[in-house]
Amino acid sequence: MYVCVCRAVTDKDILEAIAEGATTVRQLKEQLKVTESCGSCLESVRDLVKQAQPSEAA
Numbered sequence: 001m002y003v004c005v006c007r008a009v010t011d012k013d014i015l016e017a018i019a020e021g022a023t024t025v026r027q028l029k030e031q032l033k034v035t036e037s038c039g040s041c042l043e044s045v046r047d048l049v050k051q052a053q054p055s056e057a058a
C-alpha cells in the first residue's frame with residue numbers, strides 16, 4: 001500500500017528502512033524523500049515509526 005503517493009513509497013519500503021536502522025521520521029525523509037512534497041503522508045509515516053519502535057514514539 002502506498003503511504004507516500006507523491007514519492008511512490010509503500011509501507012513495505014518504510015518498514016524495510018526502519019529494519020535497516022532508520023529510527024525517526026527525519027531519517028525516513030532523508031532516505032526515501034517521504035513527506036517532502038505535499039506532506040499529507042506525515043501522520044502515516046509517523047504511525048509506522050511508532051508501531052515499529054514504540055520506545056522512540058515521543
Ligand code: FES
Pocket residue numbers: 003004005006007034035036037038039040041042
Ligand atoms: S504523500 Fe508523501 S509528500 Fe505527498
